[in-house]
Amino acid sequence: RKEVEQDPGPFNVPEGATVAFNCTYSNSASQSFFWYRQDCRKEPKLLMSVYSSGNEDGRFTAQLNRASQYISLLIRDSKLSDSATYLCVIEASGGSYIPTFGRGTSLIVHP
Amino acid sequence: EAGVVQSPRYKIIEKKQPVAFWCNPISGHNTLYWYRQNLGQGPELLIRYENEEAVDDSQLPKDRFSAERLKGVDSTLKIQPAELGDSAVYLCASSPRGRVFTEAFFGQGTRLTVV
Numbered sequence: 034r035k036e037v038e039q040d041p042g043p044f045n046v047p048e049g050a051t052v053a054f055n056c057t058y059s060n061s062a063s064q065s066f067f068w069y070r071q072d073c074r075k076e077p078k079l080l081m082s083v084y085s086s087g088n089e090d091g092r093f094t095a096q097l098n099r100a101s102q103y104i105s106l107l108i109r110d111s112k113l114s115d116s117a118t119y120l121c122v123i124e125a126s127g128g129s130y131i132p133t134f135g136r137g138t139s140l141i142v143h144p
Numbered sequence: 145e146a147g148v149v150q151s152p153r154y155k156i157i158e159k160k161q162p163v164a165f166w167c168n169p170i171s172g173h174n175t176l177y178w179y180r181q182n183l184g185q186g187p188e189l190l191i192r193y194e195n196e197e198a199v200d201d202s203q204l205p206k207d208r209f210s211a212e213r214l215k216g217v218d219s220t221l222k223i224q225p226a227e228l229g230d231s232a233v234y235l236c237a238s239s240p241r242g243r244v245f246t247e248a249f250f251g252q253g254t255r256l257t258v259v
Contacts, residue, residue: 041184076235076250077187120186131200132248134179134186 036060037123039135046142050111054138056121057103065124066097066104070117071137077120080106111142146170148251150236156257162224165254169217169238176213177248178221179235187235193219226258 038057046052066083081088083095083104094107104123108115118137125131149168157163169176174195179187190209192200195216204211208227213219223230233255237248 037186039186076252078250079248131189131192131203134188136184136186 037121037133037135039121039138041136041138043139043141046111046140048111048113048142048144050142051107051109052111052140053105053107054119054121054140055103055105056123056135056138057101058123058133059102060123060125061102063102063123063125065132066095067122067124068093068095068104068106069120069122069134071120072117077134080119108140111140113142113144116140116142148236148238148249150234150251150254152254153252154255154257156259157226159228159258160225162222163226163256164220164222165234165236165256167219167221167236167251169219169236170240170249173238173240173249174216175239175248176219177235177237177239178211178219179237179250181233181235181253183232190221223256226256228258231256231258 036059044052068080069077070080071077081090081095083097085097087096092109096105118139120137121135123133151166176193178190180190181187189203191204191211193213196213209223211221233253235250235253237250239248
């Protein structure tokens, strides 16, 4: 089993839709969780951190489920500009703190 | 403020040739990362520096890859000799705080094609 797994998609949704992605991780010692966004042929950029209590930033909501070992990203009222690949990043503690990326989930928002 | 600068942006070389990538991190950032990203995959960490010390290099293929960060600022990543499977985007990132990945900022990457 891979350390970090994501459904590659693509998720093809109309404007205004609500869409959610999950990212599962295998290392129960994982302590830090993030969502990054990567546009086509561009570098990844931090979208938001994921806190134990969950957090929201405008139309984006991130949640952590430690019992089931996954994080989620919810996007409400999708915009065309949300089209991108969403990468989860998990960083384990108690060792080398290597931040591990998932393969990314592709989102396509159409008119 | 200038971001992470990488060069070259693109490189095409024949297999068995050497190649080097250069990265200038954001001023004041002590932590520097080199990642490799294959098409359709997420970035894979190759090496992480805290100042000039390599603190995570377990995933660097040491038979052909080498890296250095002299004076704890700029860094170079070298491949010698290159193989067809090395074709990928090589990303450099920097962070102002050690062991806190959340604030990592990426450069635009070097797209390597080995033919």
